[in-house]
Amino acid sequence: MSTTFQLDTATSRANPTPAPMKRLTVPAIRQRKKDGVTKEPIVMLTAYTARQAQLLDAHCDLLLVGDSLGQVIYGLPSSVPVTLDMMAAHGAAVVRGSYHAVVIVDMPFGSYEASPEQAFTNAARLLKETGCAAVKLEGGEAMAETVAFLTRRGIPVMGHVGLTPQAVNQLGGYNARGRTRAEAAKIVGDARALAEAGAFAIVIEGVVEPIAVEITAAVPCPTIGIGASAQCDGQVLVTEDMLGMFERVPRFVKVYENIAETIAEAAATYAREVRDRSFPGVEQTYQPK
Ligand code: KIV
Numbered sequence: 001m002s003t004t005f006q007l008d009t010a011t012s013r014a015n016p017t018p019a020p021m022k023r024l025t026v027p028a029i030r031q032r033k034k035d036g037v038t039k040e041p042i043v044m045l046t047a048y049t050a051r052q053a054q055l056l057d058a059h060c061d062l063l064l065v066g067d068s069l070g071q072v073i074y075g076l077p078s079s080v081p082v083t084l085d086m087m088a089a090h091g092a093a094v095v096r097g098s099y100h101a102v103v104i105v106d107m108p109f110g111s112y113e114a115s116p117e118q119a120f121t122n123a124a125r126l127l128k129e130t131g132c133a134a135v136k137l138e139g140g141e142a143m144a145e146t147v148a149f150l151t152r153r154g155i156p157v158m159g160h161v162g163l164t165p166q167a168v169n170q171l172g173g174y175n176a177r178g179r180t181r182a183e184a185a186k187i188v189g190d191a192r193a194l195a196e197a198g199a200f201a202i203v204i205e206g207v208v209e210p211i212a213v214e215i216t217a218a219v220p221c222p223t224i225g226i227g228a229s230a231q232c233d234g235q236v237l238v239t240e241d242m243l244g245m246f247e248r249v250p251r252f253v254k255v256y257e258n259i260a261e262t263i264a265e266a267a268a269t270y271a272r273e274v275r276d277r278s279f280p281g282v283e284q285t286y287q288p289k
Helices: 026-030 050-057 084-096 116-130 141-152 165-171 181-197 209-218 259-275
Strands: 006-008 013-015 042-046 062-065 102-106 134-136 157-162 201-205 223-226 234-237
Touching: 050 062, 050 084, 062 084, 062 234, 084 102, 084 116, 102 116, 116 134, 116 141, 141 157, 141 181, 157 181, 157 209, 181 201, 181 209, 201 209, 209 223
Parallel strands: 042 062, 042 234, 062 102, 102 134, 134 157, 157 201, 201 223, 223 234
Antiparallel strands: 006 013
């Protein structure tokens, strides 16, 4: 099957080839885990642009418009400065570029922590302006009331426990979490609280493997691992990481391509051809009829 398709400029919707697929739904993802077992692991990647979404869509169950776009797209030092406007703009682009995967948009730091009401207002804005199906927010037990508030009001929520990058100023860095018994118990408790509050899935990031295994066995909803365990119900990576866009590669990332090298080589060839006037050639030049 073709992995690419056109945007219909009249409707801003994807025009798939060869045939439209029905978009997956949040309940369908939730039901992938039955009686504690997920036969078909859930595939999730980040996407920030329409074209990226087009290329990833057919291969993924979930596309996450992660607030990691702060570092990846905007060159920010962390996800803390990311705004709701950024998430809304990129979320809408990813929904326009996809027709199969469930699109989830991250709630940025400061847009949901103050109260369940604040979270509802901002999550509703993301759903309305982007067309995404769900939001993701970071934090465990402290966010359980908010997760329940949103899910009872029609907003599906994906939780995120373990290493929570928005809390980098409190954590002091991006090291793996759960190395002490107390911290491990807290992370497991966080995941249980989110599941009880109605989260349809939970990202487990940057934890020592036994914690991810314990949570996956303990909660009824699917777990999505990143730097966690192959035993999670699904996996997520930042797409640019697995494509080799950056020199710094976190230990938990497998690099499937070296896109940075390809881009640099193409730019070098273009620059050489501009300088020696071999570009544009005859094929790229308009002549009078
Ligand atoms: O922002 C993000 O990309 C994420 C994933 C790494 C899970 O939260």
